[in-house]
Amino acid sequence: MVPVSRPDPCPTPTAGWDDPEQVHWYLQRVGGLEPRMAGEEVLCSLLPADPRSVLDLGCGDGRLCALVLEACPTVERAVGLDRSPPMHARAQERFDHDRRVTFQHHDLADAIEPFGSFDVIVSGFAIHHLEDDRKKRLFAEIARQLNPGGLFANLEVVASATPELHAEFLAAIGRTADDPEDRLVDVETQSRWMREAGLAEVDCRWRWRGFALLVGHAAGATTGSDL
Secondary structure (H helix, E strand, C coil): CCCCCCCCCCCCCCCCCCCHHHHHHHHHHHCCCHHHHHHHHHHHHCCCCCCCEEEEECCCCCHHHHHHHHHCCCCCEEEEEECCHHHHHHHHHHCCCCCCEEEEECCCCCCCHHHCCEEEEEEECCHHHCCHHHHHHHHHHHHHHEEEEEEEEEEEECCCCCHHHHHHHHHHCCCCCCCCCCCCCCHHHHHHHHHHCCCEEEEEEEEECCEEEEEEECCCCCCCCCC
16 A cells, blocks of 8 residues: 655745745655656556657656656657756756757647657656646647657546545645646546547556556557457
């Protein structure tokens, strides 16, 4: 059983991601959040065998990008996008000597098409900040930018079935309220949006309370069957 986290309130809950204090609080906290680490482990287990390129949407300090590169040593190009200057600085520091990796200041409210196509596109706890119409457009952009056989994996905060279940989820991760930027959507709706956007074999591959891993493949891709 995953242990329940004790409340650890953010010192500046409405400061936003431009504030170094909030970024520091967030990064200190997520590193010890066991359900998140469990989801990351599942995500890495689903990655293709030999991808050459990776795009990380809302990369933060590069945590998820680092895990993907560790799992996939064949990667030759990795791009991380984030709109937060403090996060961007942390990410650059993490990968200071890795020439495969570049980071760009980019708000996911804007199109990602200028960054090209990729074998793998991942995101960790970022897309839920977008308005719903933008989520749909982003899924469509992802579907167009995945190379044949490509994978999209979104480890995300999702809406619970009831307010009571959501309150239980928040308590379990040590929170008393959502982030003011959260725009949470349930798994079923997001899965439908991903299919409508052109992604194939869409499924929720892992879930713990309000955390979920939503996965889709480039159209025409096949992953085989589990016996």
